[in-house]
Amino acid sequence: MSAPDKKIPVGILGATGMVGQQYVTLLANHPWFEITAVAASFRSSGIPYSKAIENRWCLDTPPPATLKDLVVQDATHITEIASRCKIVFSAIELEKEELKKLEENYAHAGMHVVSNASAHRWTHDVPMIIPEINASHLQIIPEQQKNRGWKGSITVKPNCSIQSYLAPLYALIRAGYPISKIFVTTLQALSGAGYPGVASLDMIDNVIPYINGEEEKTEKEPLKILGTIQDGKFVLHTGLEISAHCNRVAVRDGHLACVSIGFQEKIPSIEETINIWQQFRSVPQELNLPSAPFMPIIYSKEENRPQPRKDRMYERGMGITVGRVRACTLLDLKFVGLSHNTLRGAAGGGVLNAELMIAKHYAI
Amino acid sequence: MSAPDKKIPVGILGATGMVGQQYVTLLANHPWFEITAVAASFRSSGIPYSKAIENRWCLDTPPPATLKDLVVQDATHITEIASRCKIVFSAIELEKEELKKLEENYAHAGMHVVSNASAHRWTHDVPMIIPEINASHLQIIPEQQKNRGWKGSITVKPNCSIQSYLAPLYALIRAGYPISKIFVTTLQALSGAGYPGVASLDMIDNVIPYINGEEEKTEKEPLKILGTIQDGKFVLHTGLEISAHCNRVAVRDGHLACVSIGFQEKIPSIEETINIWQQFRSVPQELNLPSAPFMPIIYSKEENRPQPRKDRMYERGMGITVGRVRACTLLDLKFVGLSHNTLRGAAGGGVLNAELMIAKHYAI
Amino acid sequence: MSAPDKKIPVGILGATGMVGQQYVTLLANHPWFEITAVAASFRSSGIPYSKAIENRWCLDTPPPATLKDLVVQDATHITEIASRCKIVFSAIELEKEELKKLEENYAHAGMHVVSNASAHRWTHDVPMIIPEINASHLQIIPEQQKNRGWKGSITVKPNCSIQSYLAPLYALIRAGYPISKIFVTTLQALSGAGYPGVASLDMIDNVIPYINGEEEKTEKEPLKILGTIQDGKFVLHTGLEISAHCNRVAVRDGHLACVSIGFQEKIPSIEETINIWQQFRSVPQELNLPSAPFMPIIYSKEENRPQPRKDRMYERGMGITVGRVRACTLLDLKFVGLSHNTLRGAAGGGVLNAELMIAKHYAI
């Protein structure tokens, strides 16, 4: 895949929030994209980006100097933003129905919306993409455009909680080992709750064994991602059941998942499992997308890995680390998976989605 | 149960370690027991207790003033210790075979050993007791004494990782709902690793998804506890399979367990489950033992509980808090359990075992 | 001091907030007081207390059962509250001028207001009390009542940041060693910022070297507390200069202060300093007030103490622990002080103030 002839102008909706800050950081020096619009709610608009994020910047690296003077636009001024960019990354926090409508309006105005939000995840003609798993789901885009009379489009990414183990499971499925049962307990990082998110008084010397809505998403979203398209609609994957427990722990970044799986028929050996993971390459690697991890899944041999702080930055936060594969008493195999929830699991995943759309000619 | 006529003299092996410090604290004002001996390895012996724990005391409450001048004895000087006490609480860290031998020598010398260690957990005539579950297993003591020619005895308690959910599961079994499958992921506290234990550099902003030997214990020990005695030997409980993932998290005290269970036959409703737990009373409550929680299991209705810091001290750290009972996609029910790992799960559990032995006339 | 004949009815303004929760907890079983009113902003009023604190209770002990059904009143309904109680503890969060007015209205309605807020700390006829230091400042109350035509009164307590070292310094001053210079760096706990307060993303693996307004309060409030009353007005203590650095650290409760002091004239030896502290008793001890620590200042001999988690609960959180007294290269002595910021430093301090007022017949 060669790069686009010239940089593609992009905008970020919700650019002042935590995920928006990640987008801004990842896109500031991106080889294919150029930030031409940053938008937020009315309240934060009309002032330079540097001003809008004052006392709200929560990343450890400073904001990109190039955006300092870019004036934040009101995200509802769609025509104005449409005149400036082709793709918008949606990370704005709005009530669900309102956000749905807003993203649709952007698509209607000709922009390709790549969304982090859950609003459109279950819309029948909107693809929910993890590029290593279901790049082919982008095929629904022309159908979506036809249905709606849009020149633009809407694509979403799934919840961050499933990114630490779904690609490893897909790698096994693709290698001929269909899976029928998944038990997963997640230990999720604080950044997943946004900023300010969880109060420090609730996290020091503590665990919170509950994240609103997370278990439902964890149990259902994989069925759409692993599903197929029939007659212009998504058909959910069948024969797979998932049970999830989701916990919040005192970790800054990196969602960890303890996973037990049962196979439908034959069971790979531990050695074969590891081998399948280490060899796994998929569409983003074949297309050599700028944000694609070279080796999307790495297996750590040390008995006490992966660990959030030590493994979350593998492949610039875009790779997945797995470890501790062993037999499960009740199902077939157990393992631990980890990925960076605001890179692979949020902004990084969104950027990779956009790159995939460009490379596959679904956008621009 | 009325209290013994006069206080029973007891000793603590490994009194300078973390669990030993908990024993010392719990026993210093105990209505039935009186500490007459504190013992440790040769290295720490021959000096007053206050000196021996200097810079090693790791509890948040200060050491009991009454023990200040008690000279720490060499734990291998059994005859001397036997002349002073009837019961010894074993919390000494030794290589497994060495410890086995030492505990046997104490029993041989006429003392009743109540051990926290794993050394004798799988010895065929040694009971592994959680008083609310298998108080009846103490019946093997006369057999044990006959086999070995001992006047004393050895009783052990199980690993701390299973205490957060085994009594709630037993309550359901006892109420007529036998269980066939348990999936459990534990989020375990730092104090479970002793002192100094885990390095702070490994725990700040991190999770360690591995605890040496813990998953094996979690999967096997319940089978002995729920088992029966036949022909003077323990027969493991059958028809139950357990699969465990064990993690270390940045929490001081309190092991949390995310549990999914499948029943053998009929399934209690959520309402009935909660009711069984709240109504659950067992031998320690009937005997009104000094360390027994009045209501051993409490159900927390708030959707984000139990939490280690908020719930670990329920019933002075001797009760178990459960919450979030809900349907499980793969098995039947899911819930979260929590107990204090160094109180209920270690020293407190040991003291309760000793109280049970006294009340049931197996010791003294 | 004998207890009042019958319990005195008290109210709590801001009863649903964090400090309010501490008040409720401390007063639920108080020998002298009885909670007859809990009040909050309009938004939280009109519902039972148990409902009002749902998902907002942030203490580790559960809310007192006795208050469950007490309906939360609108704090602006002063007449109604006045018909029910004699003393109100003010811990409500309001804009400064609004709060000033509200507290004045309560005093006007005949109630004795004991306030945690800073609104009236610099009002010329309002005493700012640490009972061990300036109990005599209550003498201004009759003057205050005359000035304002009040039957009630307003008394305030100082900021939590100065409680870890001001009583120890006063003990030295009272013993004949006037102090001219104080250098203090505080390491303050999260609960000092209220709930939700500091975001966990800002505190994991971090320190925040700034607390809004805290350094100013730390440098000025001691001058009023150590001051005198002349012609019905407070005259600030002179000859003392304080320089403060205030930091927020990842500790739940317990403010720690690193202090260097210079004396005006003669300098006590280290031994004498420790002796003065250990011997220190003052008005609350003489009056044997229910919340008074028996020994208000304790000196810890261990070289690495005081530590927040280990020492904050000394004397039920009402005592101060000092340690590490040593020579200072620049001034005369250095030491470390610690106190519990929401007990001694907030609600506990307020309750002690109210007890003092009762015992000294300034209220009731």
Next chain:
Amino acid sequence: MSAPDKKIPVGILGATGMVGQQYVTLLANHPWFEITAVAASFRSSGIPYSKAIENRWCLDTPPPATLKDLVVQDATHITEIASRCKIVFSAIELEKEELKKLEENYAHAGMHVVSNASAHRWTHDVPMIIPEINASHLQIIPEQQKNRGWKGSITVKPNCSIQSYLAPLYALIRAGYPISKIFVTTLQALSGAGYPGVASLDMIDNVIPYINGEEEKTEKEPLKILGTIQDGKFVLHTGLEISAHCNRVAVRDGHLACVSIGFQEKIPSIEETINIWQQFRSVPQELNLPSAPFMPIIYSKEENRPQPRKDRMYERGMGITVGRVRACTLLDLKFVGLSHNTLRGAAGGGVLNAELMIAKHYAI
């Protein structure tokens, strides 16, 4: 300064420890140096480096692949190591007198020892270098070599606790504002204690207000660094007094210092102070050394900065961030300083020292 013609072979003593791991990481791709020897105590020697660090690697980035098979040598086999390298970085943990001797033996064998240890800090002809402050102190090296009959040399770096503020203070002194008094309270990171270092049970929800030996070093070492050489000996800087409080906090990396300073004569304005810091460049910048920060001191305008997690990686961990300059009630100015304790404060500082020696032709 142009790079050396070919890479200089270097060794690391104590290569398996925490600081040693930092050295290995920094030197693996260094433009001037090539690691040709890794040495440790006898216990860890004779095996490949990858084996020696198994379960001991404590950095978040993986060990450099290039060193995997390099066999760890016994650090006492000096001749063997001398045959392989010209410079050795000493980060080995030994008893003080033993280490002194070992470092001398290396110098005697012709190697230039750049040491992190405190053993030789007070040796009269050994320079203690912070390259931005006292590069000129390397002039003592020929004297040292003559005195001892060495072809090699010994150079040391100071304690990590003073790096967060000494360069900013030196910048002011150099600009004509001599300083007479320094009050400093440090909040130091866990990595400063090495690995395993502080127990997590001591750091969760806690602060330890004591670090063995740290306050003494903080108060004395600046006097040598700011001193002069007279008659081949170091003469301490006079007219400056320092008072230090040192605390350990739950932060992984980054020492923070709260500093108050008094000037000897004239006092710079706040604006001038900031300007002096931002303009400050010194020898490493002039020589364009590979590890030199381009702008060694940066001033952060945000009111709550510097913060360890957000600012420690400024200039790859080699720069110093200062903030909150304001007037001090007792002295003249207050500010907060921060630097990365294992980069600028340990291995990075050592590498910069070695680069300086090469550039100034004191080594090789």
